[in-house]
Amino acid sequence: MEDKHLLMIPGPTPVPPKVLSATAKPPIGHRSGDFSKILAEVTENLNWLHQTKSNVLMLTVSGTGAMEAGIINFLSPGDRVLVGSNGKFGDRWAQISKAFGLDVDVISADWGKPLDTEEFRQELEGDKEKKIKAVIVTHSETSTGVLNDLETINKYVKNHGESLIIVDAVTSLGALNVPVDEWELDVVASGSQKGYMIPPGLGFVTVSDKAWKAYENAKIPKFYFDLKKYDKAASKNSTPFTPPINLIYGLQTALQMMKNEGLENIFARHQRLTQATRAGIKALGLSLFAPDEAASTAATSVIPASVEADAIRSTMNKRFNIALAGGQDHMKGKIFRIGHLGFVSDRDILTVLSCLGATLQELGKDVDPGAGVAAAAKVLG
């Protein structure tokens, strides 16, 4: 059925109708007083969302660009970095680090498992000469639906003293608590098409005072990604280069919606959606890829076992106009992923589970099609 799409992937995430309308307003000049006022409001609300007093910097990039800026601004070729990798995005940050000549030490875990915080402790405690300049961690690994224990890894980084912590919060920011200032997170990067509830095209980076000090000695070349330019401009409610004006219109509206809902409510909703989804999946006789204690609030990865993952996605799409995400890289065809990040409600989860039950039945699995809904409804209470 045309125009009846339900987007349940972990990015792009669904965009509220009034945010879409805001993005469709005619652009005005980005150097005008009227636009400065919008930037001032947006920056103030971004700071609220990121729980930080310093400017949240906005770049015209996708999430990878924000993360690249977050890495290259604070390091020099040859610097040693520890990169946690247990999925496609952790792999990518290791690749970026290598591309810019960093001395990369990867701490990896199997896809579907969280990073072992003990390995970080050992590496950091063993680094008596303080050669590790940064620890790079993916908070919520979107490719697997695994949440890494950022708080514990960050504690070991703080004990180390010298190293920065650089966080990919692309699918955690706006979905669960990431108190940037309280945890003294040095660099936190994220992207618009995730918890922010707007279309892709904007990246966000926060920078601590300690990271700004490291910036002074960082020698990786940069211009468009030079975060100091963005920080200086942000202090004057401006941007160094033409910003994506219409996305910022949308962001203004989305942030107002988020403030109305409140941080605690947003986090509780994502927690509730995650638990309901997991309960429903189990009740439908499918397996979860990520363990309960490391469940991402952005996406739930499902191992369908006796049914083809891609057959499920295809039927969900054709019969019910629901888009689910597939596996990435070597997990292609082995898992599917249900996004529950951003503008997603209890109703959406019950909808997905009800259609998933019907789909499994259609694909010949011996299952009570309502079992997922029943289990989820119990969680939703």
Place this chain on the structure above:
Amino acid sequence: MEDKHLLMIPGPTPVPPKVLSATAKPPIGHRSGDFSKILAEVTENLNWLHQTKSNVLMLTVSGTGAMEAGIINFLSPGDRVLVGSNGKFGDRWAQISKAFGLDVDVISADWGKPLDTEEFRQELEGDKEKKIKAVIVTHSETSTGVLNDLETINKYVKNHGESLIIVDAVTSLGALNVPVDEWELDVVASGSQKGYMIPPGLGFVTVSDKAWKAYENAKIPKFYFDLKKYDKAASKNSTPFTPPINLIYGLQTALQMMKNEGLENIFARHQRLTQATRAGIKALGLSLFAPDEAASTAATSVIPASVEADAIRSTMNKRFNIALAGGQDHMKGKIFRIGHLGFVSDRDILTVLSCLGATLQELGKDVDPGAGVAAAAKVLG
């Protein structure tokens, strides 16, 4: 009057209502078959617009990001480059080149004057050892409204044989003839909020076979800006990172509109608007910053002489809701700029000139307020 804004600056340019509506459609997954189809159509039409057979690459960046990618993908630290600079953007490409360790030789001209092609000839002919690896030229210098003679400079580059030509076509592409393949332009960078008639947030880069050969030996580090990633993905109707889906919806519609109008008609319209604007400005007793033979089709810069440039802009904005651009850097307050790039019609030019006449009268200038309209109408014929 609220919501009655007329945007007459050289970027962002006005966006057609149906393009704005297209950008407000709900996003779909960027890895879906439906989105691949859109990318296929968009790439085909971009190739038509750029008059090239190779993939026009799309990056989530502003124009500066596209230009940075166009420079760093094909050069190594220490490489000698000739950069033409006669305005803010030429200056910027020299800055970028220096930031990445290139050996930069700047050929400059005063703001408001075109680059002297003879200087390029001499430098290139004098380079017997073929040390010049690239010539970087701003085609239409938006900060001054000056058009540089790309065709002639490119001829000298071709005679040199070794050097690439890297072109900032940010405000020329889609406004005047830039036949990428016919002229064998190696790298051409541009941005969405200009001739493309869509909001800012997308950059475009074309790459010649010769430039791809240079890419193989280029040593400036890159990841997000690595154009090979974009080219490989484009060949599969995909993108290496999440693209700005909603801007691409808009681009799809804008390109359809451009195809309906036809390349020749688009170029003729921009030529007509430029000449009409210039005739009108002269008739109102104001001076033109750029000489007739180097008039950009993107913007006309005006030296108001006896009236304050910023008073004119302010009155045009407050009385008539017309946004004009100011001068940049040391030209701030000395000139104002009228944009006539993209979705701009004959009517818009007559409107601006009529309101400018009224504004000059209001500011006490002894002028026939209808003189600009009369002169422009004659050109429009």
